[in-house]
Amino acid sequence: MNRPGPDLFHRPEERRRLAPLAERMRARSLDDVVGQPELTAAGSPLRRMLETGRLESVIFWGPPGSGKTTLARLIMQESGAESHALNAVTSGVGELRKVFEAAEAALGLHGRRSLLFIDEIHRYNKAQQDALLKSVEDGTLTLLAATTENPGFEIIPALLSRCHLFTLSPLDDAALLALAERALARDEWLASLGAELDEAARPRLCLLAGGDARRLLQLLEMAATVARPDAGGRRRIGLAELEATGQGHRLPFDKGGDQHYDQISALIKSVRGSDADAAIYWLARLLEGGEEPRFIARRLLILASEDIGNAAPNGLVLANACFEAVHKLGLPEAMYPLAQCAAFLAAQPKSNRCAAAILEARRVVRARGADPVPVHLRNAPTRLAREQGHGADYQYPPDHEGSFVRQAYLPEGLADLHVYRPSRHGLEGRLRDYLASCWPERFASGPERFASGEPERFASGPERFASGEPERFASGPERFASGPDSNSNRGDS
Numbered sequence: 001m002n003r004p005g006p007d008l009f010h011r012p013e014e015r016r017r018l019a020p021l022a023e024r025m026r027a028r029s030l031d032d033v034v035g036q037p038e039l040t041a042a043g044s045p046l047r048r049m050l051e052t053g054r055l056e057s058v059i060f061w062g063p064p065g066s067g068k069t070t071l072a073r074l075i076m077q078e079s080g081a082e083s084h085a086l087n088a089v090t091s092g093v094g095e096l097r098k099v100f101e102a103a104e105a106a107l108g109l110h111g112r113r114s115l116l117f118i119d120e121i122h123r124y125n126k127a128q129q130d131a132l133l134k135s136v137e138d139g140t141l142t143l144l145a146a147t148t149e150n151p152g153f154e155i156i157p158a159l160l161s162r163c164h165l166f167t168l169s170p171l172d173d174a175a176l177l178a179l180a181e182r183a184l185a186r187d188e189w190l191a192s193l194g195a196e197l198d199e200a201a202r203p204r205l206c207l208l209a210g211g212d213a214r215r216l217l218q219l220l221e222m223a224a225t226v227a228r229p230d231a232g233g234r235r236r237i238g239l240a241e242l243e244a245t246g247q248g249h250r251l252p253f254d255k256g257g258d259q260h261y262d263q264i265s266a267l268i269k270s271v272r273g274s275d276a277d278a279a280i281y282w283l284a285r286l287l288e289g290g291e292e293p294r295f296i297a298r299r300l301l302i303l304a305s306e307d308i309g310n311a312a313p314n315g316l317v318l319a320n321a322c323f324e325a326v327h328k329l330g331l332p333e334a335m336y337p338l339a340q341c342a343a344f345l346a347a348q349p350k351s352n353r354c355a356a357a358i359l360e361a362r363r364v365v366r367a368r369g370a371d372p373v374p375v376h377l378r379n380a381p382t383r384l385a386r387e388q389g390h391g392a393d394y395q396y397p398p399d400h401e402g403s404f405v406r407q408a409y410l411p412e413g414l415a416d417l418h419v420y421r422p423s424r425h426g427l428e429g430r431l432r433d434y435l436a437s438c439w440p441e442r443f444a445s446g447p448e449r450f451a452s453g454e455p456e457r458f459a460s461g462p463e464r465f466a467s468g469e470p471e472r473f474a475s476g477p478e479r480f481a482s483g484p485d486s487n488s489n490r491g492d493s
Contacts, residue, residue: 021190021221022214025183027070029078034182035175035213036067036168046071046166050078055115057136057143059160061151062168065212068146071166072117075144082106082114088123096131103140114141121145122154129156136162170211177202179213180220194234195224201238208242219245260291264299267342271300272307276346283335283342293334297323300341311351311426318344349426357420364417371411404438418442 027033030040030047039046049055055075060068076083084099103114118124135141136159143163151160171179180197184190197205197220209216220237222245227235263286270278286296297319304319322341326334378390386392395405410417422432436443 020218021183021187022217024187024189025179025217027067027074030074033067033070033074034179035171036071039071039166039168045164046075050075053079055079055081055113055142057141057145057163059121059143059145059147059151059155059163059165060168061147061149061165063170063211064148065209065214065216066168066170067213068168069119071168072119072144072146076115076117079115081142082112083117084114085117086119088118088120088128091118093128093131096128100135100140103135107140113139115144116141117144117146119146120148122147122149122151126156129159133158133162171209171213171216172211173203173206176206176209176211176213176216179216180205183217183220190220190224193224193227194229194232195220195227196234196236198236198238201242204239204242263289264291264296267296268299268303271303271342271346272350274346274348274350276343279342279346280339283338287331287335287338293326293331293338294323296338297326297334297341300338300345304345306355307350307352308345308348309351309354310428310431311423312348313427315345315348349428351423351425351428353421353423353428360419361417364414364419368414371414374408374411376407377409406438 030050033040038044041047046058058072058075060071062068076085082103084102086095086099099114099116103116106112106114121129132141132143136143145163147154151165180202184195184197205216205219208219219242223237223241224235226244227237227241229235263282267279267282267286270282283296287293301316301319301323304315308315319341322337325337329337375389376391376393378385380386380390380392395407397403397405399405408415420435422428422435424432432443
């Protein structure tokens with residue numbers, strides 16, 4: 001078998017020919033960049049930097065395949081500066097020191113500033129990021145960095161403050177299709193195959209790519225490879241060829257990144273907002289993305305107490321049962337109790353009054369310190385304690401009519417403390433009525449206590465549902481009549 005000579009891979013044109021399609025189609029100028037018009041348009045800060053030659057340190061933040069590395073390479077290419085590139089996965093402080101020394105030499109001998117591109121900079125620890133500060137601060141180096149993780153969490157504040165942050169978005173379908181058309185028109189290998197993309201396959205290609213330009217080009221290259229030439233020698237890429245690549249649709253998700261936190265936030269806010277449909281949707285997104293089901297169950301358990309509380313205390317019981325069931329079952333069966341729990345909690349009246357009460361009480365405790373326990377409430381396990389009067393004047397409520405007797409339960413100076421303000425929602429309304437009968441002075445202002453809350457939500461009591469979301473339930477139970485599980489479609493009626 002003939003093998004390439006030893007100098008083959010030193011020739012840029014040969015390396016480019018043998019590189020993956022995503023590398024062959026990498027933009028060679030800002031005008032070739034697709035999908036990020038706010039960064040590349042005329043007058044944009046990035047373009048102005050290049051036009052004026054006044055380059056400053058930049059961090060590109062965006063999802064995979066959005067163009068971070070491409071933009072960094074274009075800056076290095078068009079700047080004409082001494083350029084260095086490192087990957088944070090495989091480099092450390094030793095490699096950084098070598099770059100610093102080279103940059104110092106270039107500045108001292110030739111008066112030229114140097115550029116350093118660090119891919120996946122979030123992989124550097126704090127000490128490694130600290131090492132960059134001096135050279136970036138004094139201008140020895142201009143830093144270009146790329147990260148898929150939120151810089152607010154992953155980049156130390158001192159370094160972040162010395163850099164411009166440019167945020168990139170996933171490519172939309174129009175940008176992805178423009179990139180596919182460009183590849184089909186310009187790439188020599190695809191042209192030699194006579195590759196064409198069927199109109200019907202375009203939406204599927206965009207869905208499989210998921211906003212990732214690199215993935216789109218990988219799919220296109222693989223589909224062109226598996227496509228069979230027709231009678232005219234053309235290779236048509238249709239739905240069958242895309243499916244033949246074996247690359248299913250992968251949802252963008254990162255268990256430790258923004259996708260993780262954004263989607264769990266969407267789930268919790270949907271449940272809190274009583275939208276069961278949205279809650280089930282975001283639950284499906286989390287599960288399809290590979291989220292740990294026990295993490296979801298734990299968050300639902302917190303919500304059941306924090307946001308529903310005594311308005312529907314059974315929510316906490318079900319959420320706890322869901323957590324136990326998920327722990328015992330695992331996926332895929334764990335999706336059933338999770339869906340049941342999310343839908344049930346979404347359908348419950350909401351109250352955060354217990355959560356607000358404990359937070360307010362803790363603020364009081366921090367502000368006042370350790371107020372002494374009233375003597376009549378103290379424990380009296382010993383003769384000395386009894387001699388000191390501990391518990392002597394305590395009145396036992398069950399011995400009194402209605403199992404209630406008025407006495408002081410708060411430390412001296414806190415008699416007017418009122419932190420638990422029950423809502424009128426669900427069961428908590430009954431709790432409020434009982435507490436108001438015991439301590440009427442605390443509830444003297446009645447409904448006015450909601451003045452700073454959200455009275456408009458509950459002003460009309462149960463009638464509030466009349467103007468809610470009738471379109472989802474307009475046909476009542478009949479909306480399920482034509483579904484796949486309706487009795488009319490079963491053979492056992």
